[in-house]
Amino acid sequence: MIKILTLLSFAASVTSSAFTLIITNPARYATNNVEIRIANNDCDNLGLSAQDVKDMVAISVGQYWNTVPSSKIRFHSGSFVDVAEDASLTDMKNSIEDNQIIIGCSKNSDLFDSANILAVGTMTVSAPARGIVAINNTAGSRFSSLSESNQRATLAHEMGHAIGIGHSTHEYALMYFVLSESIKQESLARDDSDAITFLYPNKSKVPFLLGSCGQIRDIADKDLWFNYIFVLSVLALFLMWFFVAGSFNEMQKPQRMKL
Amino acid sequence: MGLGNLVTDSGLYQKNRKGQKQNFEYAPYLSFHYRWEFSSRFEFTPELGFAFHKRPSPNHSRMTFMLLYPVSWRMWRRHYLRGGLANLVTRVAGKGGSVFMNNGNGVSLFARPSGATYSPAAAAFLGYEYRFREYLAVRFDTFLVPMLARPMRLAFSLSTNLYYF
Numbered sequence: 001m002i003k004i005l006t007l008l009s010f011a012a013s014v015t016s017s018a019f020t021l022i023i024t025n026p027a028r029y030a031t032n033n034v035e036i037r038i039a040n041n042d043c044d045n046l047g048l049s050a051q052d053v054k055d056m057v058a059i060s061v062g063q064y065w066n067t068v069p070s071s072k073i074r075f076h077s078g079s080f081v082d083v084a085e086d087a088s089l090t091d092m093k094n095s096i097e098d099n100q101i102i103i104g105c106s107k108n109s110d111l112f113d114s115a116n117i118l119a120v121g122t123m124t125v126s127a128p129a130r131g132i133v134a135i136n137n138t139a140g141s142r143f144s145s146l147s148e149s150n151q152r153a154t155l156a157h158e159m160g161h162a163i164g165i166g167h168s169t170h171e172y173a174l175m176y177f178v179l180s181e182s183i184k185q186e187s188l189a190r191d192d193s194d195a196i197t198f199l200y201p202n203k204s205k206v207p208f209l210l211g212s213c214g215q216i217r218d219i220a221d222k223d224l225w226f227n228y229i230f231v232l233s234v235l236a237l238f239l240m241w242f243f244v245a246g247s248f249n250e251m252q253k254p255q256r257m258k259l
Numbered sequence: 260m261g262l263g264n265l266v267t268d269s270g271l272y273q274k275n276r277k278g279q280k281q282n283f284e285y286a287p288y289l290s291f292h293y294r295w296e297f298s299s300r301f302e303f304t305p306e307l308g309f310a311f312h313k314r315p316s317p318n319h320s321r322m323t324f325m326l327l328y329p330v331s332w333r334m335w336r337r338h339y340l341r342g343g344l345a346n347l348v349t350r351v352a353g354k355g356g357s358v359f360m361n362n363g364n365g366v367s368l369f370a371r372p373s374g375a376t377y378s379p380a381a382a383a384f385l386g387y388e389y390r391f392r393e394y395l396a397v398r399f400d401t402f403l404v405p406m407l408a409r410p411m412r413l414a415f416s417l418s419t420n421l422y423y424f
């Protein structure tokens with residue numbers, strides 16, 4: 001039996017410690033690669049199609065939660081799923097499988113009783129984990145008045161709730177409880193990274209030897225120069241070992257430097 | 260042993276309201292190592308190190324500890340090139356408890372992190388060392404963490420080392 005947590009909403013209304021969790025020991029996703037299902041209904045009041053939402057989610061995960069090297073969890077924007085256009089959180093949760101997150105628009109008036117609520121994110125209390133992010137698609141919703149970058153930040157913030165992270169008191173953290181035009185949230189803050197690392201740390205494959213090599217993500221990534229440096233390092237290491245091997249042949253007695 | 264500064268996740272996270280990224284941080288780094296010379300030009304110097312980050316909040320802490328497996332190559336006189344594999348472990352720990360915080364149009368109870376988690380990552384690194392004396396050196400290492408995976412991050416450390424035999 002899956003229960004839904006108390007609603008965690010992200011309001012644009014102005015109100016103003018570090019990261020918290022939605023509960024002490026939230027359910028964890030049983031996979032390192034979490035699929036995000038997109039509700040297959042257009043967000044007519046926001047001028048967004050389901051495909052637009054899917055594209056926005058893909059950019060958002062790459063910009064925020066997929067950037068933490070000390071966390072094993074990665075997200076990808078997956079296939080569409082049918083839900084009613086006034087779906088409740090329970091309806092949305094029931095439309096996906098375990099260890100998935102659903103993101104989509106809803107006109108549910110109980111859920112969105114104010115135009116100031118931009119979106120809502122939550123997850124199941126106990127395992128198996130399922131995450132739900134509902135975007136306010138009621139008439140007059142302020143979500144459509146946000147800049148594109150703030151829309152992405154809002155989705156990423158709600159996804160934070162959908163994996164068990166609560167609000168933060170660090171004002172430039174993604175999980176800060178107010179979205180403001182004056183505070184940029186274009187990447188995660190250290191506090192957000194601590195939160196996802198705390199909940200989803202890398203697991204060591206060889207304990208205390210080399211640790212995890214993480215997961216290999218989509219090839220279409222922008223950090224290509226990192227790869228460039230990496231290849232150079234491997235080459236340099238190879239050369240060094242080459243010299244080391246060579247030195248064994250003429251194994252000399254260890255001698256101290258003469259300075 | 261060595262004393263220095265370790266910078267992790269350089270250029271990855273934002274550090275202020277303007278969205279600027281954090282490229283540098285002060286995190287004292289303390290290390291213990293053993294130097295094994297296996298020829299006049301090559302050494303193996305396994306190392307265990309601890310980096311103490313500034314406490315991120317009163318309720319949680321972060322620490323990095325490292326295992327390094329470097330091979331040093333004496334290029335010329337006092338100049339050494341070093342490189343190898345390393346294991347960086349990030350520790351995030353919290354004291355527990357709960358706190359009321361803004362949540363939409365109201366206030367809700369949130370849980371503070373309780374206990375500690377350890378997150379290991381394999382790294383490749385390259386560095387340069389200058390030996391003032393046989394037992395005193397200064398060095399600079401750059402790390403790529405984690406190896407062979409995305410996203411990668413850059414870390415670097417600068418430290419002064421004392422060697423004992």
Ligand SMILES: [Zn+2]
Pocket residue numbers: 008009010157158161167177
């Ligand atoms: Zn929130």
